[in-house]
Amino acid sequence: MLLSKLKLKPQIFEGRTDLRGRQSAGGRSINLTLAHRAFATFDALGITDEVRSICVKCRGRYFHGTDGSVRYHPYGPRDEDALYAVSRMGLLRKLLEIADRDPGLQFAFTHRAVSIDLSGSPRLSIDRPEGGDPYQLQVDRIIGADGQSSVARSVLLQDPSYDLHVRYAPVLYREVSLPLAKRGETPLPADGLHIWPRGEVILVAIPNLDGGHTGSLFLPIEGPHGFNAARDRAGLRRLFRELFPDIENRVPSLEFDFFHRPASVLCSVVINRVHRGGEVVLVGDAARSVVPYLGQGLNAGLEDALQLFRALERNDLAFGKAFAEYNEARVPDNYALQELAFAHYEELAVKGAQQDYIVRKQLERTVQELMPKEFESLYSMVSFSARPYAECARLAAKQERVLTRLLSRPGIVERMGTPGFKQEALEVLQTVQ
Ligand SMILES: Cc1cc2nc3c(=O)[nH]c(=O)nc-3n(C[C@H](O)[C@H](O)[C@H](O)COP(=O)(O)OP(=O)(O)OC[C@H]3O[C@@H](n4cnc5c(N)ncnc54)[C@H](O)[C@@H]3O)c2cc1C
Numbered sequence: 541m542l543l544s545k546l547k548l549k550p551q552i553f554e555g556r557t558d559l560r561g562r563q564s565a566g567g568r569s570i571n572l573t574l575a576h577r578a579f580a581t582f583d584a585l586g587i588t589d590e591v592r593s594i595c596v597k598c599r600g601r602y603f604h605g606t607d608g609s610v611r612y613h614p615y616g617p618r619d620e621d622a623l624y625a626v627s628r629m630g631l632l633r634k635l636l637e638i639a640d641r642d643p644g645l646q647f648a649f650t651h652r653a654v655s656i657d658l659s660g661s662p663r664l665s666i667d668r669p670e671g672g673d674p675y676q677l678q679v680d681r682i683i684g685a686d687g688q689s690s691v692a693r694s695v696l697l698q699d700p701s702y703d704l705h706v707r708y709a710p711v712l713y714r715e716v717s718l719p720l721a722k723r724g725e726t727p728l729p730a731d732g733l734h735i736w737p738r739g740e741v742i743l744v745a746i747p748n749l750d751g752g753h754t755g756s757l758f759l760p761i762e763g764p765h766g767f768n769a770a771r772d773r774a775g776l777r778r779l780f781r782e783l784f785p786d787i788e789n790r791v792p793s794l795e796f797d798f799f800h801r802p803a804s805v806l807c808s809v810v811i812n813r814v815h816r817g818g819e820v821v822l823v824g825d826a827a828r829s830v831v832p833y834l835g836q837g838l839n840a841g842l843e844d845a846l847q848l849f850r851a852l853e854r855n856d857l858a859f860g861k862a863f864a865e866y867n868e869a870r871v872p873d874n875y876a877l878q879e880l881a882f883a884h885y886e887e888l889a890v891k892g893a894q895q896d897y898i899v900r901k902q903l904e905r906t907v908q909e910l911m912p913k914e915f916e917s918l919y920s921m922v923s924f925s926a927r928p929y930a931e932c933a934r935l936a937a938k939q940e941r942v943l944t945r946l947l948s949r950p951g952i953v954e955r956m957g958t959p960g961f962k963q964e965a966l967e968v969l970q971t972v973q
Pocket of ligand 1: 556572573654686687688826829834841
């Protein structure tokens, strides 16, 4: 749609069948959250309200303890500090529906690109929906938006100056449905994400439009609470009883979800160059895929699209120059996001349950509320601003040092609400490098 705004006429080849009018097409996690970066792109297209109409607004996170306690952490003081939960299928359908209104776009579903030849002008080999040998198609250039196992990326990697950084998370994940509360049960609030941090194990539930939630359960492979310990019904129920007693009886389809839905590995990849001249450029997971703990993969992918659009606009459609500019801006951010996403796993899974982390977060919130211009938490910069990811990482490292310095001062927690606290925090902020 952004290319069409530039009066280009892209042809879109999609390996899957047309999703419009279909209930389910499988694929990855059932719902996800959109934040500032995604909406910046939707704003540029003028479709924010349409997308928001199928989302649930989430103003914070609910942390569930093993003792049944629940702590609510708002994402920030401003109304716009919110995530928007959406069904993946619903979002795809909505975007296709909107794209369908644009006569400049041509879709070919069930047309999977199997290989790319860059020896002359770019040539695609594409599988035919009816089977048989793939057909060949010569094109001007290729925008590889073909996900984590990108064919477009694999052709770049044939040149040894391209390098792929691959990292696996030590967990597998599965989806579990947490349906609406039954009579007499307290429903899970629908205005936020729910997190059960249990060391290496973590359950995250995202609200659905119907008031229920879809959970993603992340488990290590080995260990007392790993996949291998939950191989049978009894093992799985034991794991839920021990780790999630507050919802153990509220997951009626647990066995079905766990044993019949696929378990997926979490792999993150970043490539050191996201284009080749003006012929090929990568966006989305093809350029960088990250572990999902920060909820940024799609947000970053949509931001890629906007950055590429702006680079093309700035350079009057001089493709080589625009792709190179996009590459230069984006690659450092891609590496930074890969690291930030892994680090956030530690924060959600392990630290979320620790008392000193809770105090640190309380301090962070207080400082941010008192000095929103000088101090913004990492999560807030990543989720609620368009600040480049590499810059978010740099600023956050300094802010962590500020928090550590403040926490080393005796009695700081008691002084947090007092009139002199702002001055004290400001002094520390100005002295820490
Ligand atoms: C458990 C989990 C939770 C997540 N939660 C969030 C979240 O809350 N927020 C967030 O922002 N991100 C989240 N993500 C990340 C997000 O899902 C991805 O970053 C996003 O889907 C990437 O979009 P994409 O279009 O680049 O790739 P994909 O979604 O993989 O889409 C690629 C498309 O290309 C098609 N395709 C692939 N190969 C070919 C080919 N050879 N020929 C033709 N077509 C092809 C595929 O069929 C597919 O339609 C999550 C990921 C996981 C695994």
